[in-house]
Amino acid sequence: MSEHITEIVVFTLLFLLVSGMGFVAARWRAPKDMEHLDEWGLGGRSFGGWITWFLVGGDLYTAYTFVAVPALIFGAGAAGFFAVPYTIVIYPLFFLILIRLWSVSHRHGFVTPADFVRSRFDSPTLALLIAITGIVATMPYIALQLIGIEAVLKTMGVTGESVLARHAPIIIAFAILAAYTYQSGLRAPALIAFVKDTLIYIVILVAVIYLPYKLGGWGSIFDAAEAKFNASPNPNDGITLNANNQIQYITLALGSALALFLYPHSITGVLASKNRNVIKRNMSALPAYSFLLGLLALLGYAAIASGVKPLPGAREGTVDSNTVVPLLFDMQFPAWFAGVAFAAIGIGALVPAAIMSIAAANLFTRNIYKEYLRKDASPAQEAKVSKVTSLVVKVGAVACIVFLDPQFSIDLQLIGGIIILQTAPAVALGLFTRWLHRDGLIVGWVVGMSLSMWMLWQIPNAATGKAHFGGSAFPLSEFGFDTSRTIYVGFITVIVNLLVAAVVTLILRALKTPEGVDGTTQDDYFADEGDPRIDKDVAVATDRPSST
Amino acid sequence: MADPESPKAVPVARSDRSPWNWLLLIPIVLPVLTPLFNHDSPRLWGFPAFYWLQFLFILVGVVTTTIVFRMTRKR
Numbered sequence: 193m194s195e196h197i198t199e200i201v202v203f204t205l206l207f208l209l210v211s212g213m214g215f216v217a218a219r220w221r222a223p224k225d226m227e228h229l230d231e232w233g234l235g236g237r238s239f240g241g242w243i244t245w246f247l248v249g250g251d252l253y254t255a256y257t258f259v260a261v262p263a264l265i266f267g268a269g270a271a272g273f274f275a276v277p278y279t280i281v282i283y284p285l286f287f288l289i290l291i292r293l294w295s296v297s298h299r300h301g302f303v304t305p306a307d308f309v310r311s312r313f314d315s316p317t318l319a320l321l322i323a324i325t326g327i328v329a330t331m332p333y334i335a336l337q338l339i340g341i342e343a344v345l346k347t348m349g350v351t352g353e354s355v356l357a358r359h360a361p362i363i364i365a366f367a368i369l370a371a372y373t374y375q376s377g378l379r380a381p382a383l384i385a386f387v388k389d390t391l392i393y394i395v396i397l398v399a400v401i402y403l404p405y406k407l408g409g410w411g412s413i414f415d416a417a418e419a420k421f422n423a424s425p426n427p428n429d430g431i432t433l434n435a436n437n438q439i440q441y442i443t444l445a446l447g448s449a450l451a452l453f454l455y456p457h458s459i460t461g462v463l464a465s466k467n468r469n470v471i472k473r474n475m476s477a478l479p480a481y482s483f484l485l486g487l488l489a490l491l492g493y494a495a496i497a498s499g500v501k502p503l504p505g506a507r508e509g510t511v512d513s514n515t516v517v518p519l520l521f522d523m524q525f526p527a528w529f530a531g532v533a534f535a536a537i538g539i540g541a542l543v544p545a546a547i548m549s550i551a552a553a554n555l556f557t558r559n560i561y562k563e564y565l566r567k568d569a570s571p572a573q574e575a576k577v578s579k580v581t582s583l584v585v586k587v588g589a590v591a592c593i594v595f596l597d598p599q600f601s602i603d604l605q606l607i608g609g610i611i612i613l614q615t616a617p618a619v620a621l622g623l624f625t626r627w628l629h630r631d632g633l634i635v636g637w638v639v640g641m642s643l644s645m646w647m648l649w650q651i652p653n654a655a656t657g658k659a660h661f662g663g664s665a666f667p668l669s670e671f672g673f674d675t676s677r678t679i680y681v682g683f684i685t686v687i688v689n690l691l692v693a694a695v696v697t698l699i700l701r702a703l704k705t706p707e708g709v710d711g712t713t714q715d716d717y718f719a720d721e722g723d724p725r726i727d728k729d730v731a732v733a734t735d736r737p738s739s740t
Numbered sequence: 741m742a743d744p745e746s747p748k749a750v751p752v753a754r755s756d757r758s759p760w761n762w763l764l765l766i767p768i769v770l771p772v773l774t775p776l777f778n779h780d781s782p783r784l785w786g787f788p789a790f791y792w793l794q795f796l797f798i799l800v801g802v803v804t805t806t807i808v809f810r811m812t813r814k815r
Contacts, residue, residue: 270778270790273790273791273794276771276794276795276797276798277771277772277794277797279798280767280770280771280794280797280798280800280801281767281768281771281772283767283801283805284764284765284766284767284768284801284804284805285764285768287761287764287805287808288756288761288764291756292756404786409786410785410786410787411783411785411786412786413786414783414786414787414788431780431788431790432778432779432780432788432790433774433778433790438774438775438778441774442772442774445771445772446772469809469813472805472808472809472812472813473809475805475809476801476802476805476806476809479798479801479802479805482798482801483795483798486791486794486795486798490791714753715753715754718754718755718756
């Protein structure tokens, strides 16, 4: 531990700095009345281009991504680079979708995707399913942020033998995070995101210039990686793709892209922006992070070239591949700069964790508490419930990591990405058409979810010795095709979901089943800043100087 | 700011339709065509084609979304 003292000091100082910022954030762009879900949960719906860029960037590109993607490249090579096409496709794909979602939410004061579905399809049941899917998909994602921090702490040697000693730093970090999120709401991660992203950009720029300089240039880094993969028995690794994993690469990139903006925390970031132009402009500014992610991913190869050996995992005989990048920094950088890099990753975990817990809390408040438990809840009560729920969510995430095998959270997050995709027909398609019947959407969701679970159950993982939930690459031979190609589970199941929803819609229509009343109008999908709002209690929130 | 309750003059039949939107298909389709970029050579600054081409596609995405944003901007 003593050899890491400089790193620990730098890490701790930066961590304390952002914690201070988190508490001060409550007074940043201070509202007249914080006791409103629009203020606590959406930062007053007033963020401009820059804040949105930092906030959404800090939200989508999480600490876990920053340690897990290079780890994947380290282990499997080109297949792990899917993160780049994934984050290229996402912005043009959602360009036209998000502005419609923003407009209709602005007009009606929707806080969550389930709010929209409730009003559009006139179905509290469908909204409940969307809300539960969102919460279930988000929870393990928060837990994974802790794994990001843990990878860094482990590398610095801040790990004890007992369960408590090992997890004490994470429990303290999350307690501080919980406290300032409770107080400042979405303003806290928005402000911290500035520091986090600045640190990340500096670290990566230095890393991609300095590391090749030390390791003999990018050419020899790639050659070292190629030599490693040639020597390995795994047929599917390598610095380019092979015939078997190309379909998986494409469908994983497309499926993940479609899923990302369906996650409640991404939608929270988008709805917090002040107008449509902020969103549109960010669709071309956010790819700067994709560039960063791509460079970071390649550090997995730099780790191969510099001979990094991942630290042992939680169970006997396993390795924790998430420690690959932290170890690389520890090995190659001077101690003080490694400290900065670790702080960047550690703080990087706090921003998304805060937004995710806010988003999950909002879903609970709006679509479960207000819908089923207390229909006449005032905005102040809503804000209160959300604040408390955000604490519960974080305690749950910490408990997941402390009491369960971390692998469990990783499996859940894998499932999470696939189940959140099952909300696409209602949320994404629902923004354009109401053709699908609400009950058809429910049946489609049920079938899509069941099929996803079955397919994931079937997938073994030879590397970790697991028989089930071993990954998201489904062998097409299971469907009777004579091939060793694989495909992304979510891609298949969302298509089946959609087909089932369409068929059931036709049947229900033939039976003349009531479709409910659309609570939105055509023009709602084009509303912009300054347009009148419909919900009376959010009208108060618009009456502020910054939104005129 | 005006009273939010007052019915403002909202332009009739607003729309996001624009022929420029078709440009958005380019950065969605390009990264999916793996045979196009799944090669080691030619290398650029030591990067195999697989990598630098996909970095280039990020740029294509930025350029197309910027064009669509500018061309469809209201006001």
